[in-house]
Amino acid sequence: MKANDQLDHLKKLRAEARLGGGQKRIDKMHAEGKKTARERIELLLDPGSFEEFDMFKAHRCRDFGMEDKQFPGDGVVTGYGTIDNRFVYVFAQDFTVLGGSLSETFAEKICKIMDLAMKNGAPVIGLNDSGGARIQEGIESLAGYSEIFQRNVMASGVIPQISAIFGPCAGGAVYSPALTDFVTMVKQQSYMFLTGPKVVKSVTHEDVTVEELGGADMHASKSGVSDYAAESGVDALEYIKKLISFMPQNNMEAPPPVPCEDPPDRTAPGLNSFIPDNLNEAYDMKEIILQTVDNRDFLETKANFAPNLITGFARYNGMSVGIVANQPNHLSGVLDIDSSIKGARFVRFCDCFNIPVVTFVDVPGFLPGTAQEYGGVIRNGAKILYAYAEATIPKVTVITRKAYGGAYCVMSSKHLRGDINYAWPTSEIAVMGAKGAVGVLYGREASNQDDAAAYLAEKEKEYQQTVANPYVAAQRGYIDDIIEPACTRARITRALRLIENKRDTNPMKKHGNIPL
Ligand code: HXC
Numbered sequence: 048m049k050a051n052d053q054l055d056h057l058k059k060l061r062a063e064a065r066l067g068g069g070q071k072r073i074d075k076m077h078a079e080g081k082k083t084a085r086e087r088i089e090l091l092l093d094p095g096s097f098e099e100f101d102m103f104k105a106h107r108c109r110d111f112g113m114e115d116k117q118f119p120g121d122g123v124v125t126g127y128g129t130i131d132n133r134f135v136y137v138f139a140q141d142f143t144v145l146g147g148s149l150s151e152t153f154a155e156k157i158c159k160i161m162d163l164a165m166k167n168g169a170p171v172i173g174l175n176d177s178g179g180a181r182i183q184e185g186i187e188s189l190a191g192y193s194e195i196f197q198r199n200v201m202a203s204g205v206i207p208q209i210s211a212i213f214g215p216c217a218g219g220a221v222y223s224p225a226l227t228d229f230v231t232m233v234k235q236q237s238y239m240f241l242t243g244p245k246v247v248k249s250v251t252h253e254d255v256t257v258e259e260l261g262g263a264d265m266h267a268s269k270s271g272v273s274d275y276a277a278e279s280g281v282d283a284l285e286y287i288k289k290l291i292s293f294m295p296q297n298n299m300e301a302p303p304p305v306p307c308e309d310p311p312d313r314t315a316p317g318l319n320s321f322i323p324d325n326l327n328e329a330y331d332m333k334e335i336i337l338q339t340v341d342n343r344d345f346l347e348t349k350a351n352f353a354p355n356l357i358t359g360f361a362r363y364n365g366m367s368v369g370i371v372a373n374q375p376n377h378l379s380g381v382l383d384i385d386s387s388i389k390g391a392r393f394v395r396f397c398d399c400f401n402i403p404v405v406t407f408v409d410v411p412g413f414l415p416g417t418a419q420e421y422g423g424v425i426r427n428g429a430k431i432l433y434a435y436a437e438a439t440i441p442k443v444t445v446i447t448r449k450a451y452g453g454a455y456c457v458m459s460s461k462h463l464r465g466d467i468n469y470a471w472p473t474s475e476i477a478v479m480g481a482k483g484a485v486g487v488l489y490g491r492e493a494s495n496q497d498d499a500a501a502y503l504a505e506k507e508k509e510y511q512q513t514v515a516n517p518y519v520a521a522q523r524g525y526i527d528d529i530i531e532p533a534c535t536r537a538r539i540t541r542a543l544r545l546i547e548n549k550r551d552t553n554p555m556k557k558h559g560n561i562p563l
Pocket of ligand 1: 145146177178182189242
């Protein structure tokens with residue numbers, strides 16, 4: 048063949064490979080309102096930056112007529128490109144090829160880019176759309192999954208790993224995303240489950256729809272598997288781009304600073320009267336976050352899962368931070384099983400990747416009751432305590448109102464190596480709220496009084512003045528300063544500057560044993 052013919056041949060092969068499972072299947076995806084694997088990559092990466100690997104890789108299965116079912120690239124598009132000029136490695140599963148099912152060679156392609164990402168210290172983004180293990184291959188496919196899982200675990204804490212789910216992801220297809228740092232799903236389009244509704248029916252006799260069993264809303268609110276339920280595939284990809292902008296490329300780097308036009312010393316006068324006079328009245332902690340971060344720009348993670356604890360990313364004077372905050376607007380901001388797990392995983396992510404954590408505290412304690420105790424609130428609550436205690440990243444804490452009991456200890460207190468701990472004058476730092484404390488201390492005495500209610504009210508006032516305020520903690524040095532709420536942004540920004548070069552270590556060990 049002449050050189051020109053060879054080039055034409057290559058172009059023809061490339062064009063064939065780009066069609067994946069064929070135009071008919073591509074049209075079907077479009078008709079369902081979905082993008083193809085290649086379109087998703089184009090939307091994710093900077094224009095023209097994608098470099099593909101293994102476009103011609105072919106599976107080796109010869110059973111069940113598979114020798115006649117060859118699709119160049121074998122159902123997954125892999126390679127690298129840039130997002131905002133920063134390198135990322137990407138794989139996108141192609142549902143048009145045998146339902147995006149994973150073969151041995153499919154897995155080899157993913158493993159290749161994961162290995163490269165690890166060697167070169169860049170994030171991996173997986174765009175998932177797969178029917179799970181390729182049934183015709185059997186054990187080779189299971190081996191392939193296991194190779195990916197092993198790499199997911201080795202990469203954990205070394206490079207950021209992010210997953211998007213775009214279609215039905217079943218069986219093995221859900222476990223690799225579950226091992227990654229963040230998962231996004233698309234409403235009414237993507238599903239994650241071990242087995243579909245039919246198998247569920249045959250095993251447990253439950254009637255359940257795909258949406259109820261593994262839809263985006265379910266995983267974003269009930270299971271906590273997903274961090275974001277996107278309105279569309281494009282929305283999911285935009286979320287990932289924003290998410291990755293807060294992260295460093297790997298665990299040896301700091302997150303990239305961005306230019307900031309929002310004055311670091313900008314005051315927020317409304318915060319001085321933001322906390323309601325009534326201690327039991329709710330308020331929206333998100334508003335405090337928005338008023339203090341750069342440009343009111345806050346990217347929330349797991350917004351609908353355990354909303355009594357807010358987690359997400361923002362910046363102070365252009366520096367990335369992770370934010371953890373109790374939300375008095377939901378369950379009074381109490382800590383429970385789900386919020387403890389949510390907070391722990393988020394703090395650990397930030398600690399892996401050198402992202403300082405700013406914690407806003409208004410917490411009445413841990414949620415009591417049999418449901419919580421039977422569910423293991425002791426074991427699960429210990430997770431957030433463990434995460435804060437082991438974290439060596441810069442930690443700034445602002446107590447806005449209640450910091451009671453164990454929850455005071457947990458929420459990035461001085462005693463868990465909190466670096467800079469501030470309190471607003473409205474803070475109450477105590478073993479418990481005044482009412483509960485007085486009930487325990489003076490309940491019996493009160494019953495001997497003529498006017499028990501008045502007696503207890505008097506004792507409550509006394510308790511409030513003596514113990515339930517920020518000054519006792521400040522006298523001990525557990526609080527570094529009691530600050531004017533309006534100046535919170537300036538104080539946090541300065542504190543972050545002060546501790547940006549902080550070095551702290553944990554004892555040498557293989558790894559700790561977080562109460563899982
Ligand atoms: C081979 C598969 C496949 C699979 C789908 N296909 N899943 N081929 N292996 N796992 C093929 C179909 O045969 C079909 O081919 C094409 O992909 C599209 O599938 P449809 O069923 O037509 O699409 P849809 O109706 O959208 O349903 C999608 C689906 C369903 C929900 C994913 O296909 C499904 O239930 N698949 C099986 C899921 C599953 O049980 N996986 C678990 C495997 S075990 P044609 O040629 O007809 O278009 C596993 C264990 C790993 O993963 C454990 C590791 C820890």
